[in-house]
Amino acid sequence: MSAVPHAVRGTSRPSALHVLATNEARRLLCHPLNLLGVAMWCIAVGTDAWAGPRPAFTALTAPMTLFWGVPVFFAANLVTSSARRAGTEELLEGLPRWREDRTGALCLAALAPFFMGVAAQALLSCLYLVTGNQLERFPTIAELACGPLNLLGGCLLGIAVARWTPWPGAPLLIMIILVRVNQYVNTAGAGDGQETGPFYLLGFYADFALWGPHPYLAAIGFNPGSVGWHAVYLLGLCLGAGALAMLADSSRRRLWLAVGALAVVVVAFAGIRVLL
Amino acid sequence: MRWQPAAVATVLVALALAWPYDVGASWTDGVWCLRVIAGLVTLACAFVLDDQAADIIAPSPTPLRARTLFRVGLAAAWAVPVWSVSLLVVAPRIPDVWMGWASLEFAALLVAGLATAALAARRYGQSEPGAVASAAIVGGWLLMLTLPGPVSLFTLRPEALLSAHLRWTLLLGAGLAVMATMSRDPALTRR
Numbered sequence: 071m072s073a074v075p076h077a078v079r080g081t082s083r084p085s086a087l088h089v090l091a092t093n094e095a096r097r098l099l100c101h102p103l104n105l106l107g108v109a110m111w112c113i114a115v116g117t118d119a120w121a122g123p124r125p126a127f128t129a130l131t132a133p134m135t136l137f138w139g140v141p142v143f144f145a146a147n148l149v150t151s152s153a154r155r156a157g158t159e160e161l162l163e164g165l166p167r168w169r170e171d172r173t174g175a176l177c178l179a180a181l182a183p184f185f186m187g188v189a190a191q192a193l194l195s196c197l198y199l200v201t202g203n204q205l206e207r208f209p210t211i212a213e214l215a216c217g218p219l220n221l222l223g224g225c226l227l228g229i230a231v232a233r234w235t236p237w238p239g240a241p242l243l244i245m246i247i248l249v250r251v252n253q254y255v256n257t258a259g260a261g262d263g264q265e266t267g268p269f270y271l272l273g274f275y276a277d278f279a280l281w282g283p284h285p286y287l288a289a290i291g292f293n294p295g296s297v298g299w300h301a302v303y304l305l306g307l308c309l310g311a312g313a314l315a316m317l318a319d320s321s322r323r324r325l326w327l328a329v330g331a332l333a334v335v336v337v338a339f340a341g342i343r344v345l346l
Numbered sequence: 347m348r349w350q351p352a353a354v355a356t357v358l359v360a361l362a363l364a365w366p367y368d369v370g371a372s373w374t375d376g377v378w379c380l381r382v383i384a385g386l387v388t389l390a391c392a393f394v395l396d397d398q399a400a401d402i403i404a405p406s407p408t409p410l411r412a413r414t415l416f417r418v419g420l421a422a423a424w425a426v427p428v429w430s431v432s433l434l435v436v437a438p439r440i441p442d443v444w445m446g447w448a449s450l451e452f453a454a455l456l457v458a459g460l461a462t463a464a465l466a467a468r469r470y471g472q473s474e475p476g477a478v479a480s481a482a483i484v485g486g487w488l489l490m491l492t493l494p495g496p497v498s499l500f501t502l503r504p505e506a507l508l509s510a511h512l513r514w515t516l517l518l519g520a521g522l523a524v525m526a527t528m529s530r531d532p533a534l535t536r537r
Contacts, residue, residue, distance in 0.1 A: 111493045148477065155474065155477060
């Protein structure tokens with residue numbers, strides 16, 4: 071698939087960015103890994119969502135991060151690095167738009183999987199209503215938003231990793247570290263008989279419903295913690311990943327450093343509120 | 347040939363084996379530790395077919411199959427001892443029968459991973475298929491995790507072990523077939 075966008079010589083920057091972003095969004099949505107992520111999310115949801123009140127709640131709020139978010143991270147990384155891996159980056163340097171514009175377009179294109187995730191959540195919610203699927207309570211907007219926010223963050227992080235670490239295997243290592251960190255914060259400080267520790271909302275993959283005893287189907291309540299602030303925390307991480315991606319190529323470094331600093335403040339504040 | 351992924355994977359496997367574990371923990375934790383190690387080794391082996399000079403040496407008299415098998419042999423020379431050490435370390439924590447089952451899963455994963463890299467190199471013309479193949483392997487691993495009960499691969503239920511490992515054997519066979527096909531020299535013609 072060619073990385074060369076349609077010719078946009080002589081057009082204004084916003085319209086060029088719009089065309090580039092549309093092209094990159096199409097590449098991202100049609101990428102085999104994104105399609106695989108959608109399929110895996112459908113399988114994960116389809117096998118569990120009607121098994122009981124607890125699985126129904128979990129299916130609506132948790133699996134998108136792992137089964138769709140991880141493949142979409144790699145999809146964004148491969149789309150961003152495709153020109154470098156094909157050895158055609160020098161050809162793109164001759165185009166009227168800078169690498170900064172291409173990175174900006176990729177970051178805007180990351181909204182495409184986010185909206186696709188929102189549509190998928192909406193469709194599943196409608197299916198629950200139509201089929202009368204019983205839940206302990208319907209998830210809040212914040213609980214529903216966490217999955218699509220993780221898709222957005224995964225894409226932006228994949229773009230940032232491709233720009234900053236252009237070495238084979240780097241995205242793999244990053245993902246292994248992220249999974250291990252998430253596993254650690256989910257269980258750190260958990261007492262006997264507790265499913266999660268007090269820091270579980272500092273991870274990306276957080277199951278809000280309590281699983282209880284085997285066969286884990288009954289609704290027995292929810293893990294403590296403010297999911298609203300967790301959603302703000304994830305939004306801050308997305309902002310930080312986007313700023314990191316733009317910092318690699320932009321000539322306006324102070325702007326993106328300022329955005330990054332704002333993201334750090336948002337993440338720190340929201341992280342503290344989550345723990346309180 | 348890239349050695350860095352193998353070096354990093356060796357460090358990660360060593361960390362996984364050295365990580366303190368609860369002596370009273372279930373044997374399933376040991377099996378999952380072996381599965382994670384199998385995944386790490388497979389991901390590292392996905393880079394074994396990376397060759398920046400692939401297009402230059404393609405017309406050389408040495409057949410593609412010989413070149414591919416040589417690289418696969420080098421990968422196996424690293425992967426097999428790493429797996430053997432992992433089995434020895436984890437063996438006290440798992441039932442003996444799982445030494446064989448886990449080794450079958452490892453072999454199938456490894457061959458499937460190498461087949462994915464060979465497919466990317468031959469079918470899609472990638473001289474360095476590691477980046478694409480490793481991402482595809484992660485996707486495949488997650489797909490195997492989502493498979494429901496009747497077709498599940500990562501099962502621990504005793505009644506489903508035999509059927510699951512038959513499916514692993516099918517995966518191993520499919521991987522070998524793909525590797526054999528993708529290592530066939532494109533310049534070879536029937537006479």
